[in-house]
Amino acid sequence: MEDLLDMLEKVNQLSLTDEEKAVAAGYFAATEKDFATFSAVDTDGVEPMVHVMPLENVLREDVSSQPFTREDLQKGAPEAEDGYWEVPRLIE
Amino acid sequence: MTYTTKKEPTFTKDAIALDDMILTKDSPTTAGSKMLEGYTSLFDATVAEKLSEDYEILGKVAVSEFALGMLADSAATALDEKEIKAVVGLDANGAYRRTAALTGKVFVKPTYGTVSRFGLIPVACSGDTVGVMADGADEAKEVLGVIAGHDDKDGTSLPQEVCAAALDAGTIKKIAVVKDFTANLSAEMTAKVDAAIEKAKAQGAEIIEVDGGVLSQAKLAWAILSSAEFCNNVSRYDGVKYGYRAKGCHSIEEIYVRSRSETFGSAVKSAILYGSHVLSTDNYDKMYDKALRVRRLVKAYFDELFTKVDAVLLPACSKTDLSATECVYEESKYTAPASITGLPVVVAAGVQWLGKPLADGALLAFSKQLA
Numbered sequence: 193m194e195d196l197l198d199m200l201e202k203v204n205q206l207s208l209t210d211e212e213k214a215v216a217a218g219y220f221a222a223t224e225k226d227f228a229t230f231s232a233v234d235t236d237g238v239e240p241m242v243h244v245m246p247l248e249n250v251l252r253e254d255v256s257s258q259p260f261t262r263e264d265l266q267k268g269a270p271e272a273e274d275g276y277w278e279v280p281r282l283i284e
Numbered sequence: 285m286t287y288t289t290k291k292e293p294t295f296t297k298d299a300i301a302l303d304d305m306i307l308t309k310d311s312p313t314t315a316g317s318k319m320l321e322g323y324t325s326l327f328d329a330t331v332a333e334k335l336s337e338d339y340e341i342l343g344k345v346a347v348s349e350f351a352l353g354m355l356a357d358s359a360a361t362a363l364d365e366k367e368i369k370a371v372v373g374l375d376a377n378g379a380y381r382r383t384a385a386l387t388g389k390v391f392v393k394p395t396y397g398t399v400s401r402f403g404l405i406p407v408a409c410s411g412d413t414v415g416v417m418a419d420g421a422d423e424a425k426e427v428l429g430v431i432a433g434h435d436d437k438d439g440t441s442l443p444q445e446v447c448a449a450a451l452d453a454g455t456i457k458k459i460a461v462v463k464d465f466t467a468n469l470s471a472e473m474t475a476k477v478d479a480a481i482e483k484a485k486a487q488g489a490e491i492i493e494v495d496g497g498v499l500s501q502a503k504l505a506w507a508i509l510s511s512a513e514f515c516n517n518v519s520r521y522d523g524v525k526y527g528y529r530a531k532g533c534h535s536i537e538e539i540y541v542r543s544r545s546e547t548f549g550s551a552v553k554s555a556i557l558y559g560s561h562v563l564s565t566d567n568y569d570k571m572y573d574k575a576l577r578v579r580r581l582v583k584a585y586f587d588e589l590f591t592k593v594d595a596v597l598l599p600a601c602s603k604t605d606l607s608a609t610e611c612v613y614e615e616s617k618y619t620a621p622a623s624i625t626g627l628p629v630v631v632a633a634g635v636q637w638l639g640k641p642l643a644d645g646a647l648l649a650f651s652k653q654l655a
Contacts (some may be wrong), residue, residue: 196387196561197557200557200560200561201557201595203560204515204519204544204557205522205537205540205544205554206541206544206545206548206556207541207542207545208545208550208553208556208557209612210419210548210620211550212513212553212554213635214609215546215550215551215553215554216550216557216558219452219554219555219558219611219613220554220557220558220561222609222611222613222614223504223507223508223613224556225331226503227504230501230504230505230574230578231570231574233501233574233581235574235577235581238577238580238581239580240573240576240579240580241576241579241580241583242410242575242576242578242624243410243440244396244410244411244579244583244624244625245395245397245440245442245626245641247440250436250439252436259327260326263524264305264326264398265326267324267326267623268322268323268324268525268526268527269525269528270524270526270528270529271528271529272299272366277524277525279524279536279539280534280535280536280538280539282536
């Protein structure tokens with residue numbers, strides 16, 4: 193379990209404390225105990241159901257709009273400069 | 285204080301509160317997360333826009349982080365302490381339904397697609413539903429009437445005539461009680477269920493008992509699907525464009541990891557990890573794809589049952605002394621069947637009454653009789 197959680201932390205860009213790992217392990221264990229009966233449900237020939245209601249493809253008129261300015265969109269930026277989001281240098 | 289107040293109402297219009305999962309222009313929306321502390325939306329959610337035409341929006345009710353918690357008790361407290369007609373909020377994992385059942389409030393989780401999701405902080409998109417909590421069915425129905433309707437901005441929104449039909453009153457004459465779900469309840473919850481059954485009988489309803497069949501599998505199936513969707517939905521919170529950014533980072537990877545790790549709580553982290561686990565190459569078929577197929581079976585179970593009955597009674601939780609720190613997964617046994625199928629639910633008289641799609645009005649009319 194520890195190796196699994198370590199791997200999942202990494203792919204999700206997270207770092208968990210030991211206490212948080214214990215909570216996650218508890219969650220995985222709770223779901224695991226229901227897994228055998230879940231797996232045993234006969235789903236042969238049953239189509240996956242992604243949407244619960246019948247959906248049609250949604251189209252709209254091909255009209256461009258720009259409801260927000262760059263300034264608007266950067267109002268909540270943690271760090272921005274000259275209209276760009278600022279992050280540490282990516283290439284040395 | 286368990287709620288935040290934007291302004292004092294003038295009472296020229298009835299007042300209403302939103303929960304903190306609904307975006308409101310120029311006022312904070314945090315989803316109960318440190319990640320979004322101080323975040324202010326540039327636009328109103330469709331439901332906020334619609335409500336502001338008819339009501340004074342008093343402010344925001346606090347939520348557990350990304351509404352993943354056991355209860356929505358701030359909403360019930362706000363209804364008790366403030367002069368508001370209703371609280372409108374996101375039913376993501378049944379917290380509102382459990383709270384309504386325990387506090388005696390009425391909560392309507394409408395048919396999926398009848399209320400716009402545009403401008404919600406998304407949790408599990410295929411089940412997220414905006415609902416209404418109120419002291420009575422009349423208030424809940426009135427507010428649902430304001431927020432229901434087609435919205436071009438929501439790709440899952442049903443046509444206007446279909447949304448309108450959901451509000452039509454109908455009759456509930458025959459009700460199924462699912463045996464597997466009424467066993468193993470606490471004595472207090474059993475008493476609640478028994479009292480609700482007696483109230484329904486007093487209104488002339490016929491009660492039949494049915495086996496749960498595949499219904500018990502909705503719990504794990506919904507945990508799999510909702511975690512998978514949640515994991516993707518929160519991948520946008522990376523500390524770059526908005527929200528919290530950890531201080532003193534030297535690389536973009538450090539910004540991602542530290543910003544997310546310093547803000548998300550353990551329930552959120554667990555859900556993210558589980559969501560990516562079920563979507564991994566090794567598990568996709570046996571977990572995620574399997575859950576999508578189980579969802580169809582659960583839907584088919586209800587479709588068949590609703591050829592015989594008008595409503596289904598399910599408890600909202602197993603006991604009356606739920607605590608915020610307990611594992612929500614276990615209690616979701618009772619709320620997952622409606623979450624995974626998008627069926628309408630009205631919580632009244634301390635239990636859930638599920639109806640077939642678009643039976644929202646019928647369920648509300650029936651729940652009024654139970655008051």
